Amino acid sequence: MRPLFANGLFWLSVACCVIAQLFIVRSVRASRHAPAPTAGLPRARGAVEMVWAVLPALSLGLLLFFTWRAVQAMSAATPARVERAVGAT
Numbered sequence: 661m662r663p664l665f666a667n668g669l670f671w672l673s674v675a676c677c678v679i680a681q682l683f684i685v686r687s688v689r690a691s692r693h694a695p696a697p698t699a700g701l702p703r704a705r706g707a708v709e710m711v712w713a714v715l716p717a718l719s720l721g722l723l724l725f726f727t728w729r730a731v732q733a734m735s736a737a738t739p740a741r742v743e744r745a746v747g748a749t
Contacts, residue, residue, distance in 0.1 A: 677720055681717040689710075
């Protein structure tokens with residue numbers, strides 16, 4: 661995969677993940693201001709919901725960090741392989 665395409669694909673994926681996570685957190689925060697539920701429904705614990713919204717975002721951020729390092733290592737190694745292939749012919 662070409663480095664420019666890999667970088668573009670990576671940053672497009674990051675943008676999609678960030679937008680999705682922002683909407684998830686926004687939804688959790690909005691549910692905290694919802695009217696009180698009826699007697700038959702228990703009240704959700706806002707702090708627990710926020711943790712379950714933010715924890716996957718942090719995990720995804722860590723995954724994207726290691727993916728970025730792998731993409732950069734791949735693009736750093738790509739010119740060396742091309743030079744070897746061209747030099748061998």
